[in-house]
Amino acid sequence: MATDITARIIKQEQVGLGQYRMNLYAPEIASRAVPGQFVYIRCSSSLDPLLRRPLSIHGVNRERGELLLLYQVIGRGTSLLAAKRQGDQLPVMGPLGRGFTLPEPERRVILVGGGIGVAPLVFLGNELVRRKNPVLMLVGARSIHHLPLGREGGNNVPFNVTVATDDGTCGYHGPVTDLLERALAGREVDMVYACGPGGMLRQTAMLLARYGLPGEFSLEERMGCGVGACLSCVCKTTGEGERPFRYRRVCVEGPVFRADQLVWDQEECING
Ligand SMILES: Cc1cc2nc3c(=O)[nH]c(=O)nc-3n(C[C@H](O)[C@H](O)[C@H](O)COP(=O)(O)OP(=O)(O)OC[C@H]3O[C@@H](n4cnc5c(N)ncnc54)[C@H](O)[C@@H]3O)c2cc1C
Ligand code: FES
Missing domain, CATH: 3.40.50.80 (Nucleotide-binding domain of ferredoxin-NADP reductase (FNR) module)
Structure with missing residues (x-):
């Protein structure tokens, strides 16, 4: 179950060319997040840009209630994020999506x-x-x-x-x-x-x-609502029975998919 909270930035540092690592105080999300899930962040305090931006959960520190993000500045939303400072607050929804399936212990x-x-x-x-x-x-x-x-x-x-x-x-x-x-x-x-x-x-x-x-x-994938309602994030996957393929929503049925589930002949499935 995802929550929509206001998270405080504990730390933000540049780690590479246009790449930033951000620690957020978000105990409600950190306590429940599993690898592969993402958060949906409002990058500014106004409604511009209107859409939130999806970022993967890069790590958690459950004792400290912290969520770690790692992101690349691409356009307007991520530039606004990079300009944020320690103590600033951001609306963050999460944890969202389906995470990775974990293998048996000892599997390489x-x-x-x-x-x-x-x-x-x-x-x-x-x-x-x-x-x-x-x-x-x-x-x-x-x-x-x-x-x-x-x-x-x-x-x-x-x-x-x-x-x-x-x-x-x-x-x-x-x-x-x-x-x-x-x-x-x-x-x-x-x-x-x-x-x-x-x-x-x-x-x-x-x-x-x-x-x-x-x-x-x-x-x-690029996202609109982030919660399964707008269909803007669909990707093409294998179907069942008489349906040769099926479009699935990356935000709720993903973002993690089995490799053999994805159909690769359509460019719209994956950002190149
Ligand atoms: C589930 C999920 C997890 C993600 N995790 C991370 C992460 O951990 N770190 C990270 O840096 N990025 C991640 N992304 C990508 C990130 O969401 C986009 O880079 C971001 O939304 C771009 O926003 P912007 O406002 O800076 O750029 P915009 O101004 O919206 O776009 C600038 C340009 O980038 C292109 N673009 C925008 N979004 C994407 C995208 N999703 N894929 C490819 N091209 C895009 C646009 O077509 C446009 O040309 C993730 C995306 C998804 C769906
Ligand atoms: S972003 Fe709206 S359905 Fe996935």
Whole structure:
């Protein structure tokens, strides 16, 4: 059950090029959030912009009642968020959506994050480590300056992180899915979770199908109402019986979907 609260900013820091990490005091949401869920935030104190913006829950500190967000400045809403300071207050609705399914303990997991798509995967990775799942995170970014976990990379998380950059300025020179393919070929994994740009997700889905492995993806569709009423966030998924496919709402039936549930031949399903 989601709540709509006014949350106070405890801390806001820039961690990369246009990337910010924000701690919010939101005990009602932090106490119930699970990895893969998101919050729907009003970015200004006026009604402009009218629509709230969805951001994944990047982490929680339940003892302190804190919610952690990691976001990239894209347009008006996220620019307004980046201008907020400690002590400012924001209307926040959450936790919303369906989170990740957690595997059996001991199952080996790979997390694949493209850019700011690492945001929900860090929350998931922390939970999996607590449950004794071996975790490797593969992070892809345009360059060293766009690495979403900050310049210290994976030093702040309790699992191994391997980096790929498009321009070769850090880690492997090439797409992060090359790293995933190597890991799958080495049979080092039982389950894959991913979040990032559409091209990366599509390639990841193809690799999972080729190696016969299960996966779950978190989608970042544009949203209107955030609670299932407006249908602006639908994506194309496999159907049942006589219906070859079905449109599902990312805000309530997602944002997490099984990789083999998603239909990839339609560009409108996933933001490229
Ligand atoms: C469930 C969910 C979780 C998300 N989690 C995170 C997160 O943890 N961190 C984060 O940085 N971002 C996340 N996003 C994306 C984030 O919501 C958008 O970047 C944000 O809404 C953009 O708002 P804006 O006002 O800054 O940009 P706008 O002014 O609304 O848009 C600027 C440009 O960005 C494009 N755009 C807007 N929204 C999206 C989107 N969802 N996907 C692709 N392109 C878009 C627009 O088409 C436009 O060209 C998430 C999205 C969803 C649906
Ligand atoms: S955003 Fe309105 S139905 Fe999903």
